Amino acid sequence: MRETKPIILSRDQHCVSRKQIDESSLKVLYRLHRHGFKAYLVGGSVRDLLLGRQPKDFDIGTDATPSQVRKLFRNCFLVGRRFRLAHIRFAGNKLIEVATLRRHPTEEELPDNPDDHSHFVQNVFGTPCEDAFRRDFTINALFYNIGDFSVIDYVGGLQDLKKKQIRVIGDPLVRFVEDPVRMLRAIEFAARLNFSIDQNIYSAIEKHKALLSSAAPARIREEIMELFRHKISGSVLKHCRELGMLPHLLAGYPGTDESIALLEKIDRRTASGIPIEESFAIAALYLRLFMDICPHGEKINISEVLHKANEIIVPHCHYFSIASGIRHQARELLIGCFRLARGRGFRGERRFLQHPFTPRALELFTLWSEVRPELEPLLANWSRAIEQQKTPNAQNPPQKRRRNNRRRKKPQQEKLEN
Ligand code: ATP
Ligand code: MG
Numbered sequence: 001m002r003e004t005k006p007i008i009l010s011r012d013q014h015c016v017s018r019k020q021i022d023e024s025s026l027k028v029l030y031r032l033h034r035h036g037f038k039a040y041l042v043g044g045s046v047r048d049l050l051l052g053r054q055p056k057d058f059d060i061g062t063d064a065t066p067s068q069v070r071k072l073f074r075n076c077f078l079v080g081r082r083f084r085l086a087h088i089r090f091a092g093n094k095l096i097e098v099a100t101l102r103r104h105p106t107e108e109e110l111p112d113n114p115d116d117h118s119h120f121v122q123n124v125f126g127t128p129c130e131d132a133f134r135r136d137f138t139i140n141a142l143f144y145n146i147g148d149f150s151v152i153d154y155v156g157g158l159q160d161l162k163k164k165q166i167r168v169i170g171d172p173l174v175r176f177v178e179d180p181v182r183m184l185r186a187i188e189f190a191a192r193l194n195f196s197i198d199q200n201i202y203s204a205i206e207k208h209k210a211l212l213s214s215a216a217p218a219r220i221r222e223e224i225m226e227l228f229r230h231k232i233s234g235s236v237l238k239h240c241r242e243l244g245m246l247p248h249l250l251a252g253y254p255g256t257d258e259s260i261a262l263l264e265k266i267d268r269r270t271a272s273g274i275p276i277e278e279s280f281a282i283a284a285l286y287l288r289l290f291m292d293i294c295p296h297g298e299k300i301n302i303s304e305v306l307h308k309a310n311e312i313i314v315p316h317c318h319y320f321s322i323a324s325g326i327r328h329q330a331r332e333l334l335i336g337c338f339r340l341a342r343g344r345g346f347r348g349e350r351r352f353l354q355h356p357f358t359p360r361a362l363e364l365f366t367l368w369s370e371v372r373p374e375l376e377p378l379l380a381n382w383s384r385a386i387e388q389q390k391t392p393n394a395q396n397p398p399q400k401r402r403r404n405n406r407r408r409k410k411p412q413q414e415k416l417e418n
Contacts, residue, residue: 003129004129004154004155006154007153008153011149015050016046016049016050021049021058024088024090024096025060028096029060029146030146031073032062033146033147035064037063037068038063038145039061039145040062040144041060041143041146042059042131043059043061043135044059045057045059046142047142047161050151050158057097058096059097060097061099061100061101061128061131063100063101063128064098066078066084066085069086069088069098075090076089083099083102085097101128102125102126102130103124103127103133104134109124128143132154132155132169133155136168136179136182136186137166137167137169137186138167139160139166139189139195141153141157141169142158164193164194165197166186166189166195166197168182168186171204172198172203172204176205176208177211179215180212180215181212181223183204183208184220184223184236184245185223187239191235191239192230202243206243209243209244209248212248213248213251217319217320217321220249221320221322224281225281228266228276229270231270231271233263233281241260250285251319252289253286253316254289258288259287259289261371262287262288263284265370266280266281266284266367279330280364282317282322283337284367285316286312286316287334287337290308290309291341293311293312294308294309302339302348305335305338309334309338312334313327313330314327317330332357335361336362337364337365337368340365340379341375344385354389358386359390366383
């Protein structure tokens with residue numbers, strides 16, 4: 001690859017200050033530099049600092065090889081099978097990731113299996129310029145050099161930051177075939193930063209969106225959870241629906257208006273400081289579909305409801321290899337919402353009120369009732385009952401259950417409930 005001349009902003013030409021950089025990351029940068037290696041802050045952290053945002057993490061790029069990095073730091077261990085990364089541990093279980101600068105693999109270095117789209121993580125070291133060009137978007141390929149405190153731009157990222165636009169490095173038609181997850185990341189970063197999307201990205205998505213279903217499920221799962229963590233699940237999945245990406249991204253998720261509206265409520269909840277759990281996110285994704293196939297006005301027993309919840313949750317969890325504990329919680333949330341929507345007075349209510357999952361189901365149901373205001377009176381009624389359950393009234397101690405030795409007949413129990 002031909003080396004491109006970068007734009008270099010010296011310290012007085014940009015706003016990135018060392019005061020904004022995490023202390024442990026600075027220590028790592030300085031130590032690498034003192035030992036004669038190139039040491040850069042790379043990726044999202046430079047982008048965020050230039051935008052005046054707080055970076056999520058501070059990734060470091062260097063020309064030291066992983067084993068050279070390990071020799072410099074006592075608290076360092078190497079991870080990764082295909083691409084070795086150095087993890088340096090600091091007090092408080094803090095980890096700083098150091099990656100050796102790398103480049104695009106050549107044709108011969110590509111994996112034999114053409115379906116393996118993960119080859120951008122091949123273990124081939126490169127120059128800073130080559131490292132910039134293997135990245136996804138121009139705004140994600142800026143470097144901050146600890147050697148002279150300059151910002152280095154090989155790909156036009158500074159201009160795109162100014163213009164507030166997401167632009168792929170190179171031809172999106174090629175880069176999306178190389179790694180289809182980049183299509184989702186383009187929509188994600190545009191939503192996160194409130195940037196516009198380059199027209200050629202849209203054309204390439206139109207052409208290659210079906211490739212999303214060939215991407216590694218674990219990576220899609222991670223990006224989807226990123227959407228929830230960044231409080232943009234509603235807006236991004238709505239955009240994905242408009243672009244026809246949903247069937248290739250989340251095969252069982254219909255993305256109806258009401259379901260998107262619920263995700264927007266979930267995002268607001270996350271923005272208020274409540275951390276999002278994956279089970280909650282999964283239940284939120286499928287609640288509308290579940291309510292459709294389990295209409296609470298009809299006679300339906302709980303074992304049937306359980307079956308329907310499984311029909312929705314199991315394929316999702318199976319495809320994304322989601323642990324059974326999370327799957328179980330997501331299913332319980334759906335069933336809890338069904339019980340809440342069905343109303344009061346059914347058998348098993350007392351146990352339901354005491355169940356540890358019920359307050360969480362109520363939280364989800366509360367957001368759902370914002371989408372479906374006709375549920376609000378019911379919600380108020382349940383909320384009172386659940387609150388009373390949490391703080392039992394001293395004058396009204398819970399009645400002692402009469403003990404008798406008769407066992408209930410299990411199979412009839414669920415039927416009687418309805
Ligand atoms: P965040 O704030 O979410 O951490 P980020 O830009 O740091 O944003 P990461 O997913 O942490 O995003 O990735 C770190 C960097 O690695 C990116 O900035 C980008 O330069 C590069 N990168 C990540 N994923 C890809 C990809 N699929 N293709 C090419 N480069 C990628
Ligand atoms: Mg990052």
